[in-house]
Amino acid sequence: MKINRTVEITWHVIFMATVIVLVFPIIYAVGMSFTPLEDAYNNVLNIIPLHPTLENYITFFDTLPVVKVTMNTFIIASVATVFKVLTSFLAAYAFVYFQFKGKEVLYFLLISTIFIPFTVTMIPNYLIVSDLGLLDSVWGVILPQLADAIGIFLITQSMRSIPISLIEVARLDNLGHGRIMKDIVLPLVRPAITSVGIWFFISSWNEFVWPVLILKTTENYTLPLALQMYISSEGGTNFTVAMAVSVITMIIPLLLYLTFQKYIIGTFTSSGIK
Amino acid sequence: MSALAAVRKTLHLNRENAIGYGLLIPSIIIFAVFTFWPFLYTVYLSFFDWNMISPEKEFVGIRNYMEVLGDPRTYQIFGNTFLYIVILLAINCVVPYIFAFVIDIVLKRWNGFYKSALFLPAFISLVVGSILFTWILNPVSGPLAIVFGWIGLEIPNWTKSEGWVILVLSLITSWKVFGYNFILLYASINGISREIIESARLDNVPLWRIFFQIILPMSSATGIYVFILTIVQSLQYVFTPVKVVTQGGPDYASSNLIYHAYHEAFVVYRTGHSATLSIITMALFLILLFLYFKFVDRGIYYEN
16 A cells, blocks of 8 residues: 655656646736836746836726726626525525426436537527616626526535435424525535635636626726736737736635635535536 | 316426425526527527628528538638647546546645645636736747747747647636646545555556546546536637637637637627527537447446
């Protein structure tokens, strides 16, 4: 039951190298966001700024309504998350604790939407949002994202691990479904709900494809869309500003991840796909 | 028997089950309106010539399909899409599989750190990733170009060269996708009974055989899921770096089916062509899935 020492060390080297490739860009961005543009071109390899400055952040705040843009991003992410968690929780409860006809088919139908390419629903959804007069509005971004198949899947998995006898006893005691949901099931699946919620929030915060179709004016932009403006101007002359915007875009997701990583990794690893 | 009673009977609808259906109503409505109906409407649009603005849609039968399938550009896009899929599968399905196995079986230290660090980019916007890597891999003044310069290597001008552009955009996408797939595969491998692995190890079975003969078959359900997810979702994730960095260029060399469908609909306003491309994409996904399941079924049969 021994692992060859050389094999182990080789793999540690490979893992470390991969971690560096994945994480280095993030650290690099933070360093560059505090570097004056001239220095960025002269000392490309310096991660730690020689002449730290806030000018990149100031430029960003001067050229865009940053607070508004951050609020837009926050509103979209929070509203979408609350609805997705709620609809997923209710659907999961129905799938786990009821035996109605067509249950399997419905479950399969909802979960299979994970595999539908985005472009298949893109034009009609754009038309719906446009007909409702919600183009260029955060609500147009939110509207098609009120339910989520991955959420239903993960919360269903988590509920299935609750012993069914617990629910049966509660039913025999004439406890209504509302009470069972609130007092028994919810506390037991709370870790799963927390991490699924964080996952939704962050995915929605980072979302690009759908908002880029719906939002047209800069003051209605979300952070990823604002960030894109600094690269579209070919040549990357605003490179250090783009780094500052990147830092502002990633800070919330990073903090959430670093705070809740045990929960999140736990949910993704324990519910598994079996 | 009234109609309502008939419905009740076919659905076994008593008070209890009615609550079950009721809980599903919000999800069903949202999926019906924003997924299933749009799917049907896209099928419908693929038979019409329309520019999204004009009040009239002209019915053209299968002309959109003839045009799209008769256009050499489409085959270039198919080729690009295939190349993206192959690269993305290699990086985000094969490599994480091996990594998940190694971290579970071989490595005994720093496992928690590796898991957190590898999963981290999954939480960051791909626009951020695109911009960061565009700079880091900048062939003239980027940090990697400078380090490469010391050892006499050059970075190709990848945004402008066919082939390279697909490779680099796939790498940028993998930066985000890799960790997520890794965690899913790790979960599955970690769930395999330790006794089987331990006893194989006691018999001095080499690691690569443990991987192919125990781990791979016993985690195949997740394996298939990650395989499909990589094709379907990473191909959609690629949209972000393509849109941000190259807009499909140079001369469609970095476009794929997803980006091309977007381009047709929202850049040149040919909804018919866009809808047709989307339906073809979906059909290709279905064929791939079908072939894969067939192949896997045979594989599992052979195992036994």
